[in-house]
Structure formats: structure tokens, C-alpha cells
Amino acid sequence: MKQSHPKTANSPASPRVAVVGGGIAGSAAALKLAELGVQVSLFEAGPSLVNGPPACHLHAGGNLYREISDQQCLKLLEQSIHTLRVFPHALNRRPTVIAVPNNDPGDPNALLPRLQKLQAHYAELVALHPNNQQLGPVEDYYRLYSREDLQALAELAIPDTPQSLDDWMIPVAKQLDLAAFKFPFVQVQEYGLSLLRIAATVSLATQRLAQCQVLTNTKVTHIEQVGGSSPRWRVDYQSEQGEQSIEVDYLINACGYRSGRLDDMAKLTRHRMVEFKAAYLAKWPSQQGRWPELVVHGQRGTPNGMAQLTPYPDGIFQLHGMTDTITLFKGGLVKSSDNSAQPELSPLLSRKLTQGWRPEEIAERTSEAVKHMARYLPSFSDACVAGRPLFGAQQIPGDDPSLRAASVSFDKAHYARTEIVKFSSALHAAEQIIDNIRQQGLLLGKPEGSAMTELRCTQGLSYQQVLDLAEQLAEQRNYPLALAR
Numbered sequence: 177m178k179q180s181h182p183k184t185a186n187s188p189a190s191p192r193v194a195v196v197g198g199g200i201a202g203s204a205a206a207l208k209l210a211e212l213g214v215q216v217s218l219f220e221a222g223p224s225l226v227n228g229p230p231a232c233h234l235h236a237g238g239n240l241y242r243e244i245s246d247q248q249c250l251k252l253l254e255q256s257i258h259t260l261r262v263f264p265h266a267l268n269r270r271p272t273v274i275a276v277p278n279n280d281p282g283d284p285n286a287l288l289p290r291l292q293k294l295q296a297h298y299a300e301l302v303a304l305h306p307n308n309q310q311l312g313p314v315e316d317y318y319r320l321y322s323r324e325d326l327q328a329l330a331e332l333a334i335p336d337t338p339q340s341l342d343d344w345m346i347p348v349a350k351q352l353d354l355a356a357f358k359f360p361f362v363q364v365q366e367y368g369l370s371l372l373r374i375a376a377t378v379s380l381a382t383q384r385l386a387q388c389q390v391l392t393n394t395k396v397t398h399i400e401q402v403g404g405s406s407p408r409w410r411v412d413y414q415s416e417q418g419e420q421s422i423e424v425d426y427l428i429n430a431c432g433y434r435s436g437r438l439d440d441m442a443k444l445t446r447h448r449m450v451e452f453k454a455a456y457l458a459k460w461p462s463q464q465g466r467w468p469e470l471v472v473h474g475q476r477g478t479p480n481g482m483a484q485l486t487p488y489p490d491g492i493f494q495l496h497g498m499t500d501t502i503t504l505f506k507g508g509l510v511k512s513s514d515n516s517a518q519p520e521l522s523p524l525l526s527r528k529l530t531q532g533w534r535p536e537e538i539a540e541r542t543s544e545a546v547k548h549m550a551r552y553l554p555s556f557s558d559a560c561v562a563g564r565p566l567f568g569a570q571q572i573p574g575d576d577p578s579l580r581a582a583s584v585s586f587d588k589a590h591y592a593r594t595e596i597v598k599f600s601s602a603l604h605a606a607e608q609i610i611d612n613i614r615q616q617g618l619l620l621g622k623p624e625g626s627a628m629t630e631l632r633c634t635q636g637l638s639y640q641q642v643l644d645l646a647e648q649l650a651e652q653r654n655y656p657l658a659l660a661r
Contacts, residue, residue, distance in 0.1 A: 191425035191618040198225040201594035202430030203378040204602040210388035226375035231599040237294040255600040260310040265642040268368030272469040311365040320360040334465035347465035372660040376645035381633040429593040433569035436518025450519040452508040454567035456542040458559040492658040495545035584608040
């Protein structure tokens with residue numbers, strides 16, 4: 177645990193800020209503020225930072241979600257590019273293949289207008305700054321494959337290491353049941369993310385910032401606004417050193433699905449939802465070649481819900497199936513009430529969050545996920561359990577469960593909530609909070625650079641440093657090392 181540091185002489189007007197919650201949203205805010213010379217105390221109840229719901233996919237355009245607006249998709253594209261600029265070592269560079277099966281009422285050609293908008297916006301961002309070219313050449317952002325294209329690719333040998341966009345499609349063309357699909361298929365440059373390498377990057381970056389005090393294994397027990405004309409917040413907390421408290425000028429609620437508890441402490445009302453979801457790890461013995469991510473569109477909550485296959489090294493795959501027997505759970509989406517800003521999950525799901533899963537639950541749901549994918553990829557039927565599920569509760573502000581590009585809300589004096597739904601929104605949320613702190617007169621100076629500036633504290637890290645710590649975190653969290661690699 178770090179100790180706090182005195183304010184530096186070159187930042188006389190720096191406020192003191194408390195960030196409650198050390199997930200990606202809270203960590204991103206703490207890093208950005210500390211780089212500006214702000215004294216930050218980052219509170220995390222768990223043993224390490226960024227240990228939240230599963231994040232495996234960089235939504236660089238939101239192409240997994242047909243139901244969200246084009247505006248949300250464009251925002252997700254921008255936020256994903258910014259994420260890659262700040263966390264360069266977290267990337268798993270491989271494309272995503274989007275397919276629409278015959279059992280779905282959708283038309284794959286309906287995806288094209290949005291893809292064209294996204295490609296045009298990507299071109300604008302690259303023209304604005306060359307560092308925004310994080311998703312490969314603009315002309316390769318997406319590519320369409322007809323049935324004839326895939327049948328021709330199926331005749332080729334699977335390369336050990338894909339060198340071209342077509343190379344990534346060869347194992348798909350060979351092993352997918354093409355008769356089960358409509359055409360064209362879409363290959364899009366939405367890459368993979370390693371949650372563990374992001375967690376490692378954040379942890380290493382905080383160690384480089386004297387202004388950032390990290391308090392893990394620390395539970396905030398009470399918050400209260402104090403003072404008159406210039407209100408401050410008192411934060412009481414319980415750590416390994418016992419009960420303590422600090423006073424800060426500004427408080428950031430980054431508690432994720434537990435955000436309502438802090439709102440309740442602050443006597444603030446807020447409408448929000450919480451959704452419990454899980455993804456599953458399977459080892460595929462008959463895997464051939466390196467795979468892209470595969471997304472089979474479907475209607476959420478039905479037996480034909482979306483199927484998602486995310487590749488990792490060593491034959492490990494992460495599986496989502498948007499049905500009530502796989503990723504979704506009956507009663508898994510809950511709302512806040514008039515009496516509390518904190519939505520309450522059922523005892524069964526709360527037990528999973530606090531005590532973990534029973535072996536038979538892991539086996540049953542992973543088996544369902546394997547069967548769901550094997551309907552389209554028959555050889556996947558021999559996949560077996562490779563580890564405990566990646567799971568968590570996701571907050572959704574307001575009352576629209578399809579919301580994906582959320583960020584920040586403000587309440588009372590000097591109180592902000594980061595309310596991100598997708599990982600890549602964290603940096604944008606942090607910038608909105610910094611703007612608010614400036615507007616409150618608590619931080620002098622003007623914004624530096626563009627909205628997509630890098631973080632200096634993450635840029636000097638080597639890939640090997642990040643990987644070594646990510647593998648340690650995988651062991652500590654009881655996950656296969658492949659998830660770090």
C-alpha cells in the first residue's frame with residue numbers, strides 16, 4: 177500500500193480527490209488526475225486494481241450490437257482508439273468475423289450502412305492525427321466475404337501465422353457450417369483486449385506517480401459532506417491498519433455495480449440497473465490454425481441468442497451465449513428502487529459474486545456454451561472446461577438496457593459518478609470529470625492537447641514488464657496464464 181505524498185511546489189492549487197473503486201473507470205480517473213499533479217487517494221476493496229466484469233473485446237465500432245444507435249457506435253470507435261493509445265500493451269491483434277445465421281430474422285446487408293459510416297469516421301480520425309491509426313489501414317477496417325469467397329478460401333491450407341485479412345478467414349471457411357448462414361460475412365477490425373494486461377499496466381503506472389496513493393484491501397464505510405462555502409467530503413475507511421478517515425475536495429464514485437451503495441451513503445437518488453453476466457472458458461483440442469473472434473448474431477434472451485467465440489493462446493477460448501442458460505440469467509437484470517439507489521441482485525447471484533461458483537454450475541453452463549457454438553461450428557463440440565467463468569455485474573445508468581456508450585453524471589457539490597458500461601469508455605469519463613473539477617474552480621490551468629492524449633505514465637512501460645505482472649495476476653485470480661498472453 178502506498179503512502180500519501182505532500183503537494184508539490186509547482187501545483188499550489190491542486191485539490192485532493194478521493195476515488196472510490198479501483199476498476200478501470202476509477203483507475204483511469206486516478207491516473208489522469210495524478211498526472212496533472214492532483215493528490216489522489218484510490219480506494220479498492222479487493223487485493224488488486226481492475227478486477228471487474230470480463231472484458232475481452234475492443235468494441236471499435238460496436239458491431240456486436242445491432243440494436244444500438246449509430247451515434248453510440250461512433251462514440252465506441254473513438255473511445256476504443258483512445259484506449260489503444262493509452263494501453264498499447266493490452267491489445268490482442270486479430271479481427272472479428274460477424275455472421276448472421278439462417279435462424280435469425282436479420283439481413284447481413286443491413287450492417288453495411290453503419291460500417292460505411294464507421295469507416296468514414298475512422299478516416300477522419302486518422303486525418304486528424306496519425307496516432308489514431310490504431311486499427312490498421314482505413315481501407316481494411318471492414319471486408320465482406322460472399323459464400324463463394326469462403327468456399328474458395330476453404331480449399332487453401334491453414335497458415336501457421338496469418339499474414340493477410342484472407343488468411344484469418346481460412347479456418348473459419350474450413351470449419352464453420354456455411355449452410356447454416358446468410359451472406360455476406362463481415363470481417364471487421366475490432367480487436368481483443370487482455371483485461372489482465374490492462375490491470376498490470378494500471379498497477380505499474382500508479383507506482384510511477386508520487387501523487388497517486390493506492391489503498392487496496394480497503395473498504396469505504398461512510399462518506400459525508402462537510403464544510404460550508406467550499407464543501408469537502410469526509411471519507412471513513414477500514415483497512416488493514418484499522419479505521420481511518422480523510423477529507424478531500426472532490427469525490428469520485430467509481431464503484432461499478434456497487435455505485436448505488438455510495439450514492440445511498442451520500443443520500444443521493446439515482447435510477448440505474450445492474451445486470452449479472454458471465455463468460456466461460458473452454459479448451460478446444462481439435463482447433464486448427466489461429467482464429468479470429470467469431471460473432472454469430474442472434475436475438476438476445478432467446479434460444480438463438482448471439483454466440484461469441486474469443487480466442488486466446490494454448491487452445492483456450494472464451495464463450496458468450498446471449499441466452500438465459502449461458503451468459504444471461506433469469507432475474508439477472510435488476511433496477512434501483514425509490515428507497516435505494518442500489519439495485520439488489522437475487523441471493524443466488526449475489527453468492528456467485530461474493531463466494532464464487534460451485535463446480536457443477538461451472539460444468540453445466542460451460543457445456544451449454546460449447547453446445548451453443550457447436551451448432552454453427554460442429555468440431556467445437558469436443559471443447560471442455562478450461563477454468564472458472566469470467567463474471568461480474570455490469571451497471572447501466574438510467575432505464576435503457578441497450579445502452580453501451582455511457583460515461584459520467586454529477587450530483588451535489590464536488591461529486592461525480594463514472595457510469596461506464598464498456599471498458600473503452602473509462603478514459604472519456606475521466607476527462608469529463610477533470611473538466612468538471614476545472615469548472616468548479618478546483619484545478620487551475622487549461623486542458624492539455626487533444627481529447628485523445630496519451631498518458632505519460634503508461635507509455636514508458638515495456639511489454640515484458642506488463643506481461644510478467646499480468647501472468648502473476650492470472651495466477652492470483654485463478655485463471656489460465658493464456659488469458660494474460
